[in-house]
Amino acid sequence: MFFTMVSSIKSFFNLNSIQQKHSLLKSLVLLGLVLFMLYTLLFSHHYQPPNLLAIHKQKRPVSRSVTNSPTNLSDIMFGIVGSVKTWKHKRSYVESWWRPNVTRGYVFLDREPSQEFLPWSSNSPPFRVNRNITKSKLYPKIVNPIQIRIVHTILETFREGDKDVKWYVMADDDTVLFIDNLVEVLAKYDHTKYFYIGENSECIRSNSDFSFDMAFGGAGYALSYALMEVLATKLDGCIERYPHLHSSDFILHACLADLGVALTHEKGFHQIDLRGDISGLLSAHNSDRPLVSLHHIDIIDPIFSSKNRSESVTHLMKAYKLDHSRLLQQTICYHRPSNWSFSISWGYSTHIYETIFPQSFLQKPLETFRPWMKYAKPPFYIFNTRGISNNPCETPHEFFFDSMEISSEDQIVTTYVRISPRQRNRSRCFSTGNHSADSITRIQVFSPAATPKKVSPNPNSNSLLLV
Structure with a gap:
C-alpha cells in the first residue's frame, strides 16, 4: 500500500514537469519570433556603426553661422593669448594687424590690466580675463597651469557667444597675422565640416618632441565652427584626461586626435622656431603659399636690421597693405649680359x-x-637650406x-x-667674368597693380631697374 502511494506521487510530479517544459518551450518559440521581427525591422537597411561626430552634428541646432556665402574677414573670430606683464611690449605686434570695428575677437589676459593700460585702447582687441583655474579640483594634478590657461582660451572664446562665426583663429600676442591672406586660405575649406588648420615647427627637434601633425599655436591655427561646437563639449574632459601634458598645443592635438580629427x-x-637673423628664410619664401603669420617676433632679430622690432613690423606692413597676396613671394630672374642672378x-x-644659379x-x-x-643635433630643419x-x-x-x-x-x-657692402666676402666672382655688383645701391621692382579680382598674382610678372 505504501509502495503504491509513492508510485502515484512520482507519476504526478513527472507529469507536472513535462507540462512545465512544454510551457517553457512555447515561451521560447514566441520570444524567438518577436526577436526575429525586431531584427527584420531594425536591420533591413544596411546598418552602420554610429559616428559620434556625425550624431553630434545631426543633433546640434542650425547656427546662423552656417551659410553658403564666401568666407570674409567678418566670419573669423580671433582669440589672442596675452599677459599683462608683457602686453606693454607686445601690443604693437597685435595692433599692427588688428582693424578696429572690422576684425572680431578678444585678447585674453592672465589678470585684470593695470592702470597704465586703462582706459583700454580702441586700437587693441577688447580684453577678457581668463577663468581662474586654481580653485578647480583638477588643479593639483596639472603639471603646467599656464598651458591649461592657454588651451582654455579656446573654450572661453567660443563661450563669448558671438554670432555668424565660421572660423575661430587662435594665436599669441607676439604673432603678426596677415589677415587678408588668412581669409583666402580659409575660403578654400568648408566651415560646416571638421577642420583643424595650421602648421608645424620649422625645427625637427620641436616636432619630434611633440608631433609632426600638431599645429603650433604661436604660428596660429584655425578651427571650423562645426569642430568648435564639438570641442566645446569635450575640451574640459580632455584637460582632465591629460593633466600631465606640458604644452597647450599638444593637449589640443591629443583631444582632436581622440575625436578623429587630423591636422590640415x-x-x-x-612658427619661427629659429634664432637670430631670419632674413635668409624670408628672402626665399615659396611663391605658392601666401604669408599667413610670423611668430616669435620678440625673440628673433629685427627683420630689418636698420629698425627695431616694432618698426620692422610696421615697415613690412606698408608693402602688405598695398598688395597682400604678393608679400614675400619669391621671384627669380637673370641678367645674362652680366651673368647675374x-x-x-x-x-x-x-x-x-x-x-x-x-x-x-x-x-x-x-x-x-x-x-x-x-644643443640640437643635425639635421635641424624640416626644409633644405644652403649654408x-x-x-x-x-x-x-x-x-x-x-x-x-x-x-x-x-x-x-x-x-x-x-644697407651695407657685402660683409662676409668682398672679393669678386671671377668664374663667369668680371661683372661686379658693388656699384649698385638701389633696385626698383615694377609690378602690375593688384586688382580686387586678383587672388595670387604671377610673381614672374615683376620687372627690375638697377640704380
Whole structure:
C-alpha cells in the first residue's frame, strides 16, 4: 500500500514537469519570433556603426553661422593669448594687424590690466580675463597651469557667444597675422565640416618632441565652427584626461586626435622656431603659399636690421597693405649680359648673385639663422637650406625694402636699398667674368597693380631697374 502511494506521487510530479517544459518551450518559440521581427525591422537597411561626430552634428541646432556665402574677414573670430606683464611690449605686434570695428575677437589676459593700460585702447582687441583655474579640483594634478590657461582660451572664446562665426583663429600676442591672406586660405575649406588648420615647427627637434601633425599655436591655427561646437563639449574632459601634458598645443592635438580629427597643413603659418637673423628664410619664401603669420617676433632679430622690432613690423606692413597676396613671394630672374642672378622677395628684399644659379639653388633659404634649441643635433630643419659660403659667387649683395609708390602706368614700384657692402666676402666672382655688383645701391621692382579680382598674382610678372 505504501509502495503504491509513492508510485502515484512520482507519476504526478513527472507529469507536472513535462507540462512545465512544454510551457517553457512555447515561451521560447514566441520570444524567438518577436526577436526575429525586431531584427527584420531594425536591420533591413544596411546598418552602420554610429559616428559620434556625425550624431553630434545631426543633433546640434542650425547656427546662423552656417551659410553658403564666401568666407570674409567678418566670419573669423580671433582669440589672442596675452599677459599683462608683457602686453606693454607686445601690443604693437597685435595692433599692427588688428582693424578696429572690422576684425572680431578678444585678447585674453592672465589678470585684470593695470592702470597704465586703462582706459583700454580702441586700437587693441577688447580684453577678457581668463577663468581662474586654481580653485578647480583638477588643479593639483596639472603639471603646467599656464598651458591649461592657454588651451582654455579656446573654450572661453567660443563661450563669448558671438554670432555668424565660421572660423575661430587662435594665436599669441607676439604673432603678426596677415589677415587678408588668412581669409583666402580659409575660403578654400568648408566651415560646416571638421577642420583643424595650421602648421608645424620649422625645427625637427620641436616636432619630434611633440608631433609632426600638431599645429603650433604661436604660428596660429584655425578651427571650423562645426569642430568648435564639438570641442566645446569635450575640451574640459580632455584637460582632465591629460593633466600631465606640458604644452597647450599638444593637449589640443591629443583631444582632436581622440575625436578623429587630423591636422590640415597650411605652410603659410610660420612658427619661427629659429634664432637670430631670419632674413635668409624670408628672402626665399615659396611663391605658392601666401604669408599667413610670423611668430616669435620678440625673440628673433629685427627683420630689418636698420629698425627695431616694432618698426620692422610696421615697415613690412606698408608693402602688405598695398598688395597682400604678393608679400614675400619669391621671384627669380637673370641678367645674362652680366651673368647675374636675382632673387626677389617682394616687399622685403632683393639679392644679386654675380653668377648664374639655377632656381633649385636659389629657392633654398640661406642659413642666416640658428636652430631653436641650442644643443640640437643635425639635421635641424624640416626644409633644405644652403649654408653661408666663403665663395664670393655664392655670397649675395643684399638690398632691403625701403619705399613704394604707384606709378602713372598703374604699376607698383617697390624700392630696395643696400644697407651695407657685402660683409662676409668682398672679393669678386671671377668664374663667369668680371661683372661686379658693388656699384649698385638701389633696385626698383615694377609690378602690375593688384586688382580686387586678383587672388595670387604671377610673381614672374615683376620687372627690375638697377640704380
